[in-house]
Amino acid sequence: LAKTTQPISMDSYEGQEVNITCSHNNIATNDYITWYQQFPSQGPRFIIQGYKTKVTNEVASLFIPADRKSSTLSLPRVSLSDTAVYYCLVGGVGSQGNLIFGKGTKLSVKP
Amino acid sequence: DGGITQSPKYLFRKEGQNVTLSCEQNLNHDAMYWYRQDPGQGLRLIYYSQIVNDFQKGDIAEGYSVSREKKESFPLTVTSAQKNPTAFYLCASSMEGGRPDTQYFGPGTRLTVL
Numbered sequence: 001l002a003k004t005t006q007p008i009s010m011d012s013y014e015g016q017e018v019n020i021t022c023s024h025n026n027i028a029t030n031d032y033i034t035w036y037q038q039f040p041s042q043g044p045r046f047i048i049q050g051y052k053t054k055v056t057n058e059v060a061s062l063f064i065p066a067d068r069k070s071s072t073l074s075l076p077r078v079s080l081s082d083t084a085v086y087y088c089l090v091g092g093v094g095s096q097g098n099l100i101f102g103k104g105t106k107l108s109v110k111p
Numbered sequence: 112d113g114g115i116t117q118s119p120k121y122l123f124r125k126e127g128q129n130v131t132l133s134c135e136q137n138l139n140h141d142a143m144y145w146y147r148q149d150p151g152q153g154l155r156l157i158y159y160s161q162i163v164n165d166f167q168k169g170d171i172a173e174g175y176s177v178s179r180e181k182k183e184s185f186p187l188t189v190t191s192a193q194k195n196p197t198a199f200y201l202c203a204s205s206m207e208g209g210r211p212d213t214q215y216f217g218p219g220t221r222l223t224v225l
């Protein structure tokens with residue numbers, strides 16, 4: 001299973017764009033990259049998922065280079081409410097029982 | 112509203128007692144999961160079930176037991192054999208098949224063993 005590496009923490013200010021990079025050097029051909037967001041004392045919430053190039057939804061964008069060894073979650077114009085822990089997961093079909101939630105990246109947004 | 116519920120939100124038990132945490136979903140999802148989260152840590156998988164009457168151990172199954180008699184329900188029992196049961200417990204569910212599907216999480220149960 002592909003292991004991921006993310007920064008432990010990041011700081012930002014309201015209105016800025018935040019980019020969180022995840023490294024997954026041994027990603028397999030059938031693996032997808034999924035990001036979750038978790039607020040304190042709540043369950044994680046799905047943000048975005050992609051396989052290659054760029055994916056965008058109403059919350060975030062996900063950039064995946066051609067070699068797929070890393071990915072970047074981009075949060076446009078963050079607000080205080082985006083303060084949370086963000087997890088990067090890598091897994092393929094049938095891997096639901098083996099997805100690894102590491103420590104994630106704790107994003108702190110300041111006024 | 113469709114969703115996944117866990118009860119209770121807070122639970123206190125004396126050391127040596129078994130305790131069962133409830134997890135129910137009305138999303139018609141095939142798969143369900145139990146995770147444990149300790150302060151400042153990520154989630155660790157306890158058990159998961161891909162279909163009724165079948166379940167598999169995760170990374171930290173020792174001291175825990177589960178059952179999956181109904182598609183909607185996946186209760187977790189924390190037994191007295193679990194050496195450090197105080198933690199935040201999260202239940203999740205997902206559809207099976209195709210690309211890795213989104214896991215939908217419940218609000219969690221915070222268990223404190225006194």
